[in-house]
Amino acid sequence: MQLPRVWTEKYTDHILRKLRLEAADWFRIHQLDHSIDEWSDYRDSLRKKIWNELGIKYDANVDLDLRDTGEIQMDGYVVKKVYYQSMPGFYVTGNLYIPDGEWPFPGVIGVHGHWAQGRLAERIQQRGHTLAKNGYVCFSVDAFGSGERSDVHGVYEYHGGMLGGSLLNTGETHMGIQVVDNMRAVDVLCSLTYVDSSKIGVTGASGGGNQTMWLSALDERIKAAVPVVSVGSFESYVGGSNCFCELLPNGLTFIEESGVLALIAPNALKICNCLGDSNPTFSPSEMLRSFKETRKIYRAHGMGQKLSYQVFNEPHGYWPDIREAMLGWFDLHLKGIGTGAPKIEQPFKVLKEEELMVFKKGQRPAEVSSIAQYMRKKGAELNTKMLDSSFDSEELKRNLKAMLKIHNKLELKHVHKYNEQDEWQKYALQTTCGRMIPVLLKAPAEGNEYYIAAAPSGKDKLLESDKFQRLLEQGKGIIAFDVYGAGETSEPRFPNYHFLSRAEMWLGRTMLGEWARDYELLMDWAGNFIKGVELTLFGYKEASVVAMAAAVTSNCEYDVLVDSAPLTYRFNKDIKSDFFTLALLVPGFLKWGDISLLAALSAGKVTFENSVLYDGEEVNETQKAEYRAEFKMVSGKVAGGLIEIH
Numbered sequence: 001m002q003l004p005r006v007w008t009e010k011y012t013d014h015i016l017r018k019l020r021l022e023a024a025d026w027f028r029i030h031q032l033d034h035s036i037d038e039w040s041d042y043r044d045s046l047r048k049k050i051w052n053e054l055g056i057k058y059d060a061n062v063d064l065d066l067r068d069t070g071e072i073q074m075d076g077y078v079v080k081k082v083y084y085q086s087m088p089g090f091y092v093t094g095n096l097y098i099p100d101g102e103w104p105f106p107g108v109i110g111v112h113g114h115w116a117q118g119r120l121a122e123r124i125q126q127r128g129h130t131l132a133k134n135g136y137v138c139f140s141v142d143a144f145g146s147g148e149r150s151d152v153h154g155v156y157e158y159h160g161g162m163l164g165g166s167l168l169n170t171g172e173t174h175m176g177i178q179v180v181d182n183m184r185a186v187d188v189l190c191s192l193t194y195v196d197s198s199k200i201g202v203t204g205a206s207g208g209g210n211q212t213m214w215l216s217a218l219d220e221r222i223k224a225a226v227p228v229v230s231v232g233s234f235e236s237y238v239g240g241s242n243c244f245c246e247l248l249p250n251g252l253t254f255i256e257e258s259g260v261l262a263l264i265a266p267n268a269l270k271i272c273n274c275l276g277d278s279n280p281t282f283s284p285s286e287m288l289r290s291f292k293e294t295r296k297i298y299r300a301h302g303m304g305q306k307l308s309y310q311v312f313n314e315p316h317g318y319w320p321d322i323r324e325a326m327l328g329w330f331d332l333h334l335k336g337i338g339t340g341a342p343k344i345e346q347p348f349k350v351l352k353e354e355e356l357m358v359f360k361k362g363q364r365p366a367e368v369s370s371i372a373q374y375m376r377k378k379g380a381e382l383n384t385k386m387l388d389s390s391f392d393s394e395e396l397k398r399n400l401k402a403m404l405k406i407h408n409k410l411e412l413k414h415v416h417k418y419n420e421q422d423e424w425q426k427y428a429l430q431t432t433c434g435r436m437i438p439v440l441l442k443a444p445a446e447g448n449e450y451y452i453a454a455a456p457s458g459k460d461k462l463l464e465s466d467k468f469q470r471l472l473e474q475g476k477g478i479i480a481f482d483v484y485g486a487g488e489t490s491e492p493r494f495p496n497y498h499f500l501s502r503a504e505m506w507l508g509r510t511m512l513g514e515w516a517r518d519y520e521l522l523m524d525w526a527g528n529f530i531k532g533v534e535l536t537l538f539g540y541k542e543a544s545v546v547a548m549a550a551a552v553t554s555n556c557e558y559d560v561l562v563d564s565a566p567l568t569y570r571f572n573k574d575i576k577s578d579f580f581t582l583a584l585l586v587p588g589f590l591k592w593g594d595i596s597l598l599a600a601l602s603a604g605k606v607t608f609e610n611s612v613l614y615d616g617e618e619v620n621e622t623q624k625a626e627y628r629a630e631f632k633m634v635s636g637k638v639a640g641g642l643i644e645i646h
Contacts, residue, residue, distance in 0.1 A: 003460050003480060004421040006428055006438035011489050016239050018434065019503050023238035023252060026507075030256035032293045036300040043263060046255060047218060053249050054176030055587070058183050062088055066188055069358050072351065076100050077132035079351070081358040083368060086184040091368045093148040093358045094141035094185065095119060097132035103194035106201065106334040109185050109215065109222075110140035111178075113206030113230075114243060116156035118147020120353040127203065127323060129348035134327055136334070137195050141185050143211070143245070144177050144371060151370040151574050154361035160207070160243035161498065163371050163575045165582055166614075168505075170378050171591035174245040175214065182215045190221070198223070199334045203326055205229050205318035206282075210246045217263035224268040224333035226326045228318050231271045232286035233257050238503040240281040249587050253508040258293030265294075266303040268333035270340075272322050276315035284311045306333070308340070320345055372574040379570030382590045386597065387630070393638045396593070396601060401553050403588050404513030410435065410521040415529075429481075429525060437481055437518060438488045445475025449534045451561070452479045452522050454515070456497075456542040456583055458487025465540045467563040467609045481522055483515040483543060485583075497583040511583035512546050519550035523558070536561055542584045545598070552601045559604040564612055567627045567645070568595050572613040579616020596631045600640035608645040 034042055051057070065085040072079045080096040099105055108131050112124040119125070119140040131138040142149045145159025157163065164174040182202070190197035201224040204212045209230025216225035234257045237246075248255075261269065273287045280286070291309050298307040310325055324342040332340040354361060359368075369377070401407075411432040418426035427439040440459060444450065451471055455461040459480040462468045471478065482489050485500050501511045519537065526533055536559045539547030544562030551560050566580070569590050599606045611619045611627075619627070624645055631643045 001463060003440055003463065004424050004426065005488060006418060006426045006440065007488055011436055012491060014434075014436070015485055015489065015500070016491055019238050019507065020235075022507055023235040026252040027233060027235040027256055027289075030254075030259055032258055032262055032296045034297070034300070039262070039297055039300060046259060046263060049254050050218065050248065050260075053173070053251065054179060055172040056176035056180055058180045059087070060187060062086075062184075064184065064188055064191060066191070072355060074129070074132070074349065079128070079132075079356065081356065083358050084184065084188050086181045089367060090374070092141055092181050092184070093119075093368060094139055095128060095356055097128040097138040097140065098194065099132050099135050099137065101135070104196040105135055105137045105194060106199035106330065107137045107139065107189035107192075107195040107197075108330065108334075109182055109189070109200070109202040110138050111182060111202065111204035111208040111211040111215070112140070112143060112146065113204065113208040114158065114160055116146060116150070116158055117353055118142040118149070118156075120147050120356050122350050123318065125350045125356065126348070127318065127326075129350065130323055130327065130345050133346045133348055134331075134343070136201075136330065137189065137192070139185050139189055141181065143207070144174065144181065148358055148364060149368060149370060151372045153359065153364035154357075159371060160245050162578075162580070162582055165244035165585050166375060166571070166575060167371065168244075168249070168585050168587045169569050169589045170375070170382065171588040173247065173249065175210075175247060178211050178245060179214050179218055182211060183219050186215075186219055186221055197221070201225065201330050201334050203228065206316065207243055207245060213260055213264075216267065216269065217260045220267070222264075222267060224330055225264060226270045226272060226329055228272045228322055228326075229274055229277055229282050229316050231257065231261070231273065231290060232281040232283065233290050234506065236281040236286045237506055239499060241279060241499065242281060242502065244502060244582070247502055247505060249505045250508045252506045256290070256293070258290040261290060261294040262297035265297045266301040266306060268306040268329070269308070270325070270329040271309040272312065272325060273309070274312050274314045274316060276313065278316055282316070372571055375571040379568075379590055383570060383594060386593050387633065391597075391637045393601060396597065396638070397552055397555070399592055400549065400598070400601070403586060403592055404516055404549060404553070405509045406513045406516055406553055410517045412521060412525060415525070429521060431521065435484065436489065437521070439479060439481045439522070442478045444477030447534075448477070448530065448532050449536070450477035450479055450526060450530065451536050451538040452481070452519065452526060453538040453540070454481055454483045454486075454519070454543040454546070455540040456483070456486060456581055458482050458490065460487060462540055465563040467561065468538065468540065471538070479522060479526055481518065483518050483546070485511070496578065496581040501582040501585060505587065510586055512542070512549060512586055515543065515546040515583075516550045516553055519546060520554050523550070523554060523556065538562070540564060542580055545584065545595070548595075548598050548602060548606060551604060552598065555603070557603040560602055560606045561609070562607070563609045565608055566595060566614050567608065567611045567619060569614055570594065572615055572617055575615050577616045579612065580614070596627070596634040597638070599631060599643050600635040600638045603641055605642040605644070608643075611645055
């Protein structure tokens, strides 16, 4: 069985075109036409906004507690295995590549991109070895969720999807944690007697190049930076395939990439991109757009010679000729020697991954946590705080709207009616902002009771829900529609909402907020279109959260029926399944409350069927009893309606 289509062909590319046009507007709005005095004031406000959106704080007073677990003697240098405390009880693994000879040496932070092995990967090691061979102390560190910071020590994982993205739910960001970890790595270098703390650099490729840019922009101790295959424009991020660890929520509403690069001025910056890069975001043409804007600020400082770029005839990567360009740049700006021209690389030997590990495989101490472990702890802390709080229902509703970025309602422009097929009447709701929402309406066998229903992957996926199937069998009235970016309005380039959800956040919105606006429009339309209609909101999977949110933000008294809804946003185990998509992410949701609070704020009855946990795992009877108790407690605090968990 399939539900009929409203249109003869999918309405593709319209979302992408509109998002790209919006991003293009922001690029022009954020062009850097500032005098040096104006820029000095503007720079401070930009940094404050960035830190606010990163959702995390850097605290230099936390004891570094630098620990050493061994070393390897190499030809002309030694490699130490270390870990240090970045935040209280939160440790980072790394390797120090230390040259032999007379010190102090300049120091360089080595950051890596999206290689699951993190700093242990051969292509990442290479930079540490070559820097040490050339008289630099290189501190190569694992990004959160990579290398030795995965959930199972020695078993590598990808941190950039739902796993790392889920940090947003706590009000923090993966990128923010990377920045703090890297700033603390700078603290480590500055604490070492054999490092010249006035001569610190940073370099990395891809995601590591992104970290290079943000660290250099936010930490003025970085005197020279070489981001590789990572600089483009934030405009090009919209519709691009960048990672969630490269996301600054609301970023495009106040800054472009050129503005971040300009924050590095007057320190030295060399940008390296490749002609053969497969990611259009990092194409030389996109990089040059940002470079041109950034150059204005460097020239205003009278430091034009400290900004450079180089394009290599290579694919995406940190290749030998790029490493040689990096060495020449650091020699000039950290050692004060040479002209900045490439320096021929000396031969070096790479090590086996396990040789570089700080801990023997499977023997990592508890203080070095994975993302999942961190999220379980953080979720529990935020949940305790919520349960101990006193609630103001109206303030919570206002905060929910603000968190979901629901600033206004969709306005209906026109209703397009098409033919009927298999007892389903077809409609398309056209809004004043240009959105088109395909709708199927099936009248009830008797009475005037309708269910407004949606699923995250399109209305046809509602048939996966056994509860929805029962509604059909019972002859209930159904208004099934495609939420924004789903079903007949989906974009082929946006699987699992990886691109679309991230693009919306860059532009100051959330997927669930946009879907809640869709629900509200359907509620208004049905209320006006069907005389005496009795409405219930139905949501499947991610749309279940939206159905509850729409009931709260619209202040309606409709009942809500949800199937396969998460009972919590807190981590149970890990995020390895694809049960939920990245559309589920809401920055700050656990800081605001949780599903229990969302359900409690609804004025109508909320019924949970086939409930699951955040990772999609089914809820057993013991867990159901625990959540029923939590929901009852929270509902009692806000004088909420009836909640049933089946």
